[in-house]
Amino acid sequence: MEAMSMSFSAVWGGMVAVAVVATMVYGWRFFNWAWLRPKRTEKSLREQGLAGNRYRFLFGDLKEVVQTTEQAKLKPIKLTDNIVPRIIPFYYTAANTYGNTFFTWMGPRPLVHITDPLLIRQIFANYNQFQKIRGGNPLSKMLAKGVVDVEGDQWVKHRKIINPAFHVEKLKHMLPAFHISCSEMISKWEGMTKGGSCEVDVYPHLQTMTSDVISRTAFGSSYEEGRKIFELQMEQAKLVIQAAQSIYIPGSRFLPTKRNRRMKAIDAEVKSSIKKIINKRLTAKEKGENTKEDLLGLLLDSNDKEIKQQGNSKFGLSIDDVIEECKLFYFAGQETTANLLVWTLILLSQHTNWQERAREEVLRVFGDRKPDIDGLSHLKIINMILHEVLRLYPPGPALGRMIHEETKVGNLTLPPGTFLLLHLMLIHLDANLWGDDVNEFNPERFAEGVSKATKEPASYFPFGGGPRVCVGQTFAALEARLALVMILRRFSFKLSPSYSHAPHTIITLQPQFGAQLILTEL
Numbered sequence: 001m002e003a004m005s006m007s008f009s010a011v012w013g014g015m016v017a018v019a020v021v022a023t024m025v026y027g028w029r030f031f032n033w034a035w036l037r038p039k040r041t042e043k044s045l046r047e048q049g050l051a052g053n054r055y056r057f058l059f060g061d062l063k064e065v066v067q068t069t070e071q072a073k074l075k076p077i078k079l080t081d082n083i084v085p086r087i088i089p090f091y092y093t094a095a096n097t098y099g100n101t102f103f104t105w106m107g108p109r110p111l112v113h114i115t116d117p118l119l120i121r122q123i124f125a126n127y128n129q130f131q132k133i134r135g136g137n138p139l140s141k142m143l144a145k146g147v148v149d150v151e152g153d154q155w156v157k158h159r160k161i162i163n164p165a166f167h168v169e170k171l172k173h174m175l176p177a178f179h180i181s182c183s184e185m186i187s188k189w190e191g192m193t194k195g196g197s198c199e200v201d202v203y204p205h206l207q208t209m210t211s212d213v214i215s216r217t218a219f220g221s222s223y224e225e226g227r228k229i230f231e232l233q234m235e236q237a238k239l240v241i242q243a244a245q246s247i248y249i250p251g252s253r254f255l256p257t258k259r260n261r262r263m264k265a266i267d268a269e270v271k272s273s274i275k276k277i278i279n280k281r282l283t284a285k286e287k288g289e290n291t292k293e294d295l296l297g298l299l300l301d302s303n304d305k306e307i308k309q310q311g312n313s314k315f316g317l318s319i320d321d322v323i324e325e326c327k328l329f330y331f332a333g334q335e336t337t338a339n340l341l342v343w344t345l346i347l348l349s350q351h352t353n354w355q356e357r358a359r360e361e362v363l364r365v366f367g368d369r370k371p372d373i374d375g376l377s378h379l380k381i382i383n384m385i386l387h388e389v390l391r392l393y394p395p396g397p398a399l400g401r402m403i404h405e406e407t408k409v410g411n412l413t414l415p416p417g418t419f420l421l422l423h424l425m426l427i428h429l430d431a432n433l434w435g436d437d438v439n440e441f442n443p444e445r446f447a448e449g450v451s452k453a454t455k456e457p458a459s460y461f462p463f464g465g466g467p468r469v470c471v472g473q474t475f476a477a478l479e480a481r482l483a484l485v486m487i488l489r490r491f492s493f494k495l496s497p498s499y500s501h502a503p504h505t506i507i508t509l510q511p512q513f514g515a516q517l518i519l520t521e522l
């Protein structure tokens with residue numbers, strides 16, 4: 001009996017000892033992660049001459065970034081004001097305090113801010129070393145994975161299969177789908193103006209149009225189902241942003257919170273809808289039916305070709321991969337193009353001389369004719385205008401990267417795990433690069449092309465750069481040009497007195513209170 005009780009207490013004692021050691025190990029790891037490592041990094045960055053914020057336990061600058069952004073969003077600004085302090089108030093103040101390259105803290109991670117165009121070009125070129133930011137809440141991935149979410153050989157494989165779907169030769173066949181979506185929007189506006197003028201918040205209309213374009217071009221005849229997917233993806237985007245604005249506690253994605261449950265339900269529904277569309281398509285293909293030349297069809301074809309060429313299915317995408325790519329097209333291609341169009345209409349409302357010049361060009365090139373790919377590719381004034389809008393209002397004002405091993409960036413040596421923020425917009429607004437009129441809307445600066453518009457040719461990055469440059473760039477340019485042609489031909493427009501200038505970012509750069517314009521039928 002005594003022996004039994006002794007062995008019980010020995011076991012109990014052992015368990016307590018294990019628990020104490022485990023607590024100490026995890027406690028130490030946590031302390032190292034949340035305090036010692038960031039402090040060591042801070043010391044090393046300062047020793048290398050880089051200025052930045054003092055590290056604060058666990059949250060770093062996260063709370064202030066959220067607070068200052070919320071604060072900035074409370075008030076609209078004047079049309080002539082610099083928009084940077086409203087969009088990234090915290091980083092704007094830090095840049096003014098510390099200079100061009102500096103660091104802040106994203107939780108316990110150092111965030112090094114880069115505003116040197118040559119350095120950014122190097123980072124884009126070395127895409128294996130400088131990868132997309134990972135970590136945080138794994139549920140955020142539910143919005144879209146696909147090609148944006150892979151690195152190294154996997155990225156090469158995805159990109160190789162996706163690229164052919166976005167060749168201009170293929171996009172040509174999507175022009176009718178662009179045209180239908182755009183005509184629907186124009187008809188709605190005609191219904192509102194009834195031959196005269198009226199105030200329209202054009203932003204939601206442009207969003208519907210660009211989502212319709214993606215629904216039609218991604219899934220062809222199944223675009224009604226595509227629309228439903230789009231709505232679900234929009235809801236998911238809002239939930240992902242909420243999740244991204246808080247520190248992620250490992251394992252908390254499994255908790256049955258309202259947000260977690262909704263995110264998982266949306267993900268399941270989106271995946272199942274896309275799977276149904278794909279299965280229908282595969283059955284049609286097996287029967288030898290003519291499958292449409294939409295993004296999904298092109299993706300499936302390109303995938304088949306790659307597998308046949310390499311003789312092994314591991315070189316192709318799985319059906320789950322294809323689903324993720326389709327989800328990604330909504331996310332990557334819809335808001336971005338809607339934002340480009342909405343800022344274009346806002347700027348042309350202010351700068352009516354450019355609106356007139358653009359309209360003259362449209363009437364000269366097309367008259368009443370249906371816009372074709374040739375004409376759209378030769379619109380010089382419209383092209384200059386779109387370049388200038390993307391300079392002043394890039395849909396992605398800054399891009400994130402991270403490093404996984406000690407890496408040299410310029411003359412800095414950064415530790416593994418460092419995040420980098422590449423400030424495209426700050427470069428687009430740098431007077432040293434663009435001249436004293438940098439804050440003015442002046443499409444003329446692009447009259448001789450992008451390379452002649454700045455003192456340093458590699459200073460314009462609305463579509464990113466290097467091998468991971470936006471795959472949908474020509475798609476977006478074509479869609480935006482066509483939409484502008486159709487709008488300019490039918491309406492003149494100016495800002496309504498009820499418009500408040502309030503650019504803000506929800507992943508992309510948007511007008512916070514909409515875009516109220518007075519449309520007048522021509």
Ligand code: HEM
Binds near residue numbers: 329464475
């Ligand atoms: C005005 C419209 C658009 C802008 C300004 C834009 C901007 C960008 C930027 C800046 C990147 C690079 C991101 C980074 O390096 O971290 C990117 C990547 C990407 N974009 Fe776009 N985009 C637009 C339209 C589109 C469209 C219409 C699609 C597809 C339908 C699309 C699909 C993608 C994809 C798939 C990637 C990831 C490429 C990769 O990682 O290899 N984008 N875009």
